Amino acid sequence: MKFDTPATTNPIDQLKVVGQPVDRIDGPFKTTGTAPYAYERHDVAPDAAYGYVVGATVAKGRIASIDQSRAEAAPGVIAIVTARNAGKLGKGEKNIARLLAGPNVEHYHQAVALVVAETFEQARSAAKLLEVRYESTAGKYDLEQARSSGAKTIDKDKKVGDFNSAFARAEVQLDQTYSTPDQSHAMMEPHATTAMWRGERLTVWTSSQMVDWFASDLAKTLGIPKDRVHLISPYIGGGFGGKLFLRTDVLLAALGARIAQRPVKVTLQRPLIANNTTHRPATIQRVRLGASKSGEITAIAHESWSGNLPGGEPEEATQQTQFLYAGAHRLTGTRLAVLDLPEGNSMRAPGEAPGMMVLEIAIDEMAERLGMDPIEFRVRNDTQVDPSKPERRFSQRRLVECLRTGAKEFGWSERSAKPASRREGDAWIGIGMAAAFRNNLVMKSGARVLLDNRGIVTVQTDMTDIGTGSYTIIAQTAAEMLGVPLDRVVVELGDSSFPVSAGSGGQWGANSSTSGVYAACMKLREAIAQRAGFPADAEFAEGMVRAGGQSRTLAEIAGDKGFSVADSIEFGDLDKRYQQSTFGAHFVEVAVDAYTAEVRVRRMLSVCAAGRILNPKSARSQVIGAMTMGVGGALMEDLAVDKRKGFFVNHDLAAYEVPVHADIPHMQVIFLDETDPISSPMKAKGVGELGLCGVGAAVANAIYNATGVRVRDYPVTLDKLL
Ligand code: MOS
Numbered sequence: 001m002k003f004d005t006p007a008t009t010n011p012i013d014q015l016k017v018v019g020q021p022v023d024r025i026d027g028p029f030k031t032t033g034t035a036p037y038a039y040e041r042h043d044v045a046p047d048a049a050y051g052y053v054v055g056a057t058v059a060k061g062r063i064a065s066i067d068q069s070r071a072e073a074a075p076g077v078i079a080i081v082t083a084r085n086a087g088k089l090g091k092g093e094k095n096i097a098r099l100l101a102g103p104n105v106e107h108y109h110q111a112v113a114l115v116v117a118e119t120f121e122q123a124r125s126a127a128k129l130l131e132v133r134y135e136s137t138a139g140k141y142d143l144e145q146a147r148s149s150g151a152k153t154i155d156k157d158k159k160v161g162d163f164n165s166a167f168a169r170a171e172v173q174l175d176q177t178y179s180t181p182d183q184s185h186a187m188m189e190p191h192a193t194t195a196m197w198r199g200e201r202l203t204v205w206t207s208s209q210m211v212d213w214f215a216s217d218l219a220k221t222l223g224i225p226k227d228r229v230h231l232i233s234p235y236i237g238g239g240f241g242g243k244l245f246l247r248t249d250v251l252l253a254a255l256g257a258r259i260a261q262r263p264v265k266v267t268l269q270r271p272l273i274a275n276n277t278t279h280r281p282a283t284i285q286r287v288r289l290g291a292s293k294s295g296e297i298t299a300i301a302h303e304s305w306s307g308n309l310p311g312g313e314p315e316e317a318t319q320q321t322q323f324l325y326a327g328a329h330r331l332t333g334t335r336l337a338v339l340d341l342p343e344g345n346s347m348r349a350p351g352e353a354p355g356m357m358v359l360e361i362a363i364d365e366m367a368e369r370l371g372m373d374p375i376e377f378r379v380r381n382d383t384q385v386d387p388s389k390p391e392r393r394f395s396q397r398r399l400v401e402c403l404r405t406g407a408k409e410f411g412w413s414e415r416s417a418k419p420a421s422r423r424e425g426d427a428w429i430g431i432g433m434a435a436a437f438r439n440n441l442v443m444k445s446g447a448r449v450l451l452d453n454r455g456i457v458t459v460q461t462d463m464t465d466i467g468t469g470s471y472t473i474i475a476q477t478a479a480e481m482l483g484v485p486l487d488r489v490v491v492e493l494g495d496s497s498f499p500v501s502a503g504s505g506g507q508w509g510a511n512s513s514t515s516g517v518y519a520a521c522m523k524l525r526e527a528i529a530q531r532a533g534f535p536a537d538a539e540f541a542e543g544m545v546r547a548g549g550q551s552r553t554l555a556e557i558a559g560d561k562g563f564s565v566a567d568s569i570e571f572g573d574l575d576k577r578y579q580q581s582t583f584g585a586h587f588v589e590v591a592v593d594a595y596t597a598e599v600r601v602r603r604m605l606s607v608c609a610a611g612r613i614l615n616p617k618s619a620r621s622q623v624i625g626a627m628t629m630g631v632g633g634a635l636m637e638d639l640a641v642d643k644r645k646g647f648f649v650n651h652d653l654a655a656y657e658v659p660v661h662a663d664i665p666h667m668q669v670i671f672l673d674e675t676d677p678i679s680s681p682m683k684a685k686g687v688g689e690l691g692l693c694g695v696g697a698a699v700a701n702a703i704y705n706a707t708g709v710r711v712r713d714y715p716v717t718l719d720k721l722l
Helices: 027-031 120-127 143-149 163-169 211-222 248-260 270-276 352-370 374-380 399-410 470-482 509-532 554-558 616-635 695-707
Strands: 049-055 061-067 077-081 111-117 131-136 154-160 172-180 192-198 201-206 229-232 264-267 283-291 297-308 329-338 389-393 427-439 445-451 457-460 489-492 539-541 544-547 550-553 563-571 581-593 599-609 666-671
Touching: 049 120, 049 248, 049 270, 061 111, 077 120, 077 248, 111 120, 111 248, 143 283, 143 297, 143 329, 163 283, 163 297, 163 329, 172 352, 192 248, 201 211, 201 248, 211 229, 211 248, 248 264, 283 352, 297 352, 352 374, 352 427, 352 616, 352 695, 374 399, 374 427, 399 427, 399 581, 399 599, 399 666, 427 599, 427 695, 445 470, 445 509, 457 470, 470 489, 470 509, 509 544, 509 554, 509 563, 544 554, 550 554, 581 695, 599 616, 599 695, 616 666, 616 695
Parallel strands: 049 264, 201 229, 297 329, 457 489, 599 666
Antiparallel strands: 049 111, 061 131, 077 111, 154 329, 172 283, 192 201, 192 264, 283 297, 427 581, 445 457, 445 563, 539 544, 544 550, 581 599
């Protein structure tokens, strides 16, 4: 089904099942420990051996020699995989560095070997006996230095009007530089794979956000046809972008299983993950704002510097600045420096997450300089059109309503504009806010729908559920479309033998994958109506099809043949004709200890305008999870770079801090009642990343309001406040 004109009324609009706060279908499996994760598939591979990954201990250089004699002689060892016996390997399209080093080493903890043994403990102990010698060469690990030296930076400037002269003429100016650190996805379930060969055919049970990307890149790396790879990923214990791309565990489990000639399991041990896998790159961002005294932005510039390995991409931290506020003269530039740190890549809301952390502090600073309320300043500079292409409107844009709703609900009018003016006991109290913005992307997505003679509807798609609720909203969609109760729908996900879906990334998953299911269900409705001899506009309700006063059950029409139809949603150019984005507002209250500067977050509110909310319960879960991540980004998360050796020092969950329950206060989430007919037939958009974008700045702005200390380098730790 091609979606290239705005959606009109369709069966989803009944909202009998879609839009209801249905419990997660996979919830009981996950909370009772019965959802099988990739590393736990003892049922399919009871004889699996265990692989242990050895990571490089230099950041750049080459492997001079590997002496594996002692490791080979260790108890239980079955095989050792290195570049020497791995065969010729290609490189996945979506990998920047190779997944197995040798002879060259491209980054710290890049895999150099997999030790396969009868037990995990034997593999781990033998791995310590592997003697790898390196010749290391000098690398670049310091973003600040790379930025100021200007060496090998790539500029991608976007210009509207003449920023420089408009900024010079502006009555009020702001020119500030900020930084955000490298961050790690730190998902609960580590990357893990069980791999098994049957002749030339490879089956892998893994933890993947993007089944088709993994299968393609695995086949490409191994140099085998894609149809010989079967990839299965029904349950995923979190990803946050860290499982978008094929990683070491999958490749090395497959190689290990081939060489050991039996199934092999590999999980990345936690201390390997931060340097072996991808991370969100650190940024240095300069924002310049020019405004009239009455608060109209006349010039806006946002430049961001980040680093990556050769061939990598910059963090697109200026993305939102192209769209969020009006202003005739504009400049956004994303600069990339070559660094030899591990591979930088997508982490939840890549671009906007660190971009909004910065832009929304700058906006707060400018409002203060103008003597304006920060909400009024944002409202004053709202735009209903893409500021660089005024003929292009937003499909929906209710930023102002989000700001106003949040202000009222949070009690914004009680805030004192003067910092450090509210004291309770030993604590300075402050409130702050920020806008939320994240673009809405749409991706082609397919599904198959089957109907059997019991009237059971089964949906199959390679879509993944990374804890987001895909199983549930897909079941809701099929139930709505076919007029059956939710318990008559079975959803099967995460299998490369199913139709290719949008996958879970970029907050496009919910809207795109349910739209694919919508398309397949439309086709199934037509097939059912036709077999029953009913007109195409027959009504589907209560497990029956009705038309012209007649009705028949779905089970009866299905008969013994049943139905199996597949279709996909393909998006035309609506997203070029309209700017599709999601909007919101974040509000935060903090208490800062007057003596220790310890920050406690006391209250949080997010208001989101993100199209139709398919399931308010799972959507709220996404947003409160994102708000929690935003608190982590504001106050804790920070991969510390060893600038001499080129690696992330705090590479485990003890040293890489994220919020725990005790750090998180009461959270309130409000969804504006919205549908977006431009986005898809579901009229929904993404919300899981929107909930993160801006939270960090709202926390930082609240801390400023509490203390009068403006911190421009994240995370806002107490040493920066004293
Ligand atoms: Mo998201 S960073 O596309 O998983």
